[in-house]
Amino acid sequence: MASLLLFNKPFGVLSQFTDAEGRETLARYIDRPGVYPAGRLDRDSEGLLLLTNDGQVQHQIAHPLHKLPKTYWVQVEGEPDKSALQALRQGVRLNDGPTRPAKVKVISEPSLWPRHPPVRARKSVPTTWLELTITEGRNRQVRRMTAAVDHPTLRLVRARIGTWGLDQLQPGEYRVERLHLPKAPFKASPRKR
Template sequence: MPSLLLFNKPYGVLSQFTDTEGRETLARYIDRPGVYPAGRLDRDSEGLLLLTDDGQVQHQVAHPLHKLPKVYWVQVEGSPDQAVLGALRQGVRLNDGPTRPAKAKVISEPPLWSRNPPVRFRQSVPTTWLELTISEGRNRQVRRMTAAVGHPTLRLVRVRIGTWNIESLQPGEYRVEPLHLPKTPRRPQQRSRKR
């Protein structure tokens, strides 16, 4: 039976097990052989990373076809107004094309662990926490979306993928969960016509 690991990736850790430049990797935290990340999380982002030892599961979790919603808590510079939230909800035009519509709302500062190193603040610029839900996985997508609407990301934490979340996991911890994947959408079959 396939294994699924839910890992709370700390800031500064690569989403891979080896690195030729000596940077911190998953090998420091995960000692289960044969598991690999299903998707990625940037080195400067934190939070939920799924790992599995089953290639089909890895594909189903990571592939955009399945559109698993990914929920992020995002600390941004400034105070986004309703127009900014509306732009995120409609989809933002990036250099590789428009994004799908996102769910976006302002939230209170979430009860997170302290980050090492801490986020750099500017006294004259307020910060705001957003909850963003997207169903794509483009490179650095959330950071590019917030920058495109004028509110650069300061801290980014992924808290949920589909039904999996980082609840009760501290940075560097993981847990193994039962695997309940959504069914793959089937393409309608075409009936062959007899002539």
């Protein structure tokens, strides 16, 4: 039986268990042998990170082929207008090619924990919260997408991956779910002559 660990990754924590430079890692929060991240979340991002003890589950969650939707709450600088939102919905061109279309809407500030250190605030520049859902996972993709429409990301919290959500998990907390997966179909290897 596969285990899936839903972890609320705090700001500043690497999505790995060891680091040669001594930065904070998952090892400080998770003392369960045999689980590994199914995907990544940047050090300066917060929120849902899935870990599992099953390679098949890890592949199904992390591999771009499966297009598992990932939903983020994104605090951006400024107030995106209709054309900026439409550009995100259609897909924006990044230096590594165009993104797939995203779902995006303006939301009220979500009820979140304080971030340490806090997001820098400038009195002369307003901020806006977006809910952004993507189906790919390029390096720093959400940050690059919002920058491409001239609204840099100030805070990024992953709220959901597929059907799994943060719910009431606080930073550094996790819960474990058991998954009952069908076995992969057996493929006979070709006979040698």
